[in-house]
Amino acid sequence: MNNSFEPKKPGIKTESAMERQISFVLAHPGMSAWLKTALSDALHRDPISVLNDLEILNLILRNRSEMLIAEKYSSHDPR
Template sequence: MTSEQNATISTADETIETTLSDPSASNWLKTALETAMNRDPVDAANDASHLAELLNQRADASLRAETTNITGRSLSTS
């Protein structure tokens, strides 16, 4: 591994450590990061990407449902 690659990994690890020590970061996020640090980074990133996609879909559906409740009209999903 080159020194440039090591520096990139160190920067990523420092960013994660900053998040872990941030009192405003949720315990859920901190636990996920701590768990991910013990996994293969590519597998962890792929799983995190999939999780983000699922949670975004759920959040979008929840917002559409709430808007329908408030306005009585459903939002277009296009």
């Protein structure tokens, strides 16, 4: 009997689950070409570099998007 069982860490998916998610996004007609390209490119990169780039992209694009949305909706006076 093999006693080397290691429980899965919370939030960590199995490789087959990740492969299904990747395949789903790449095949889905409603997903943007930008997302599909970024995902495809990331698969061949160092995972630490990918995580670093994701953090930077998330910070910059989230802040920019929130600013643009706030500007758009604050300029429309509902009165």
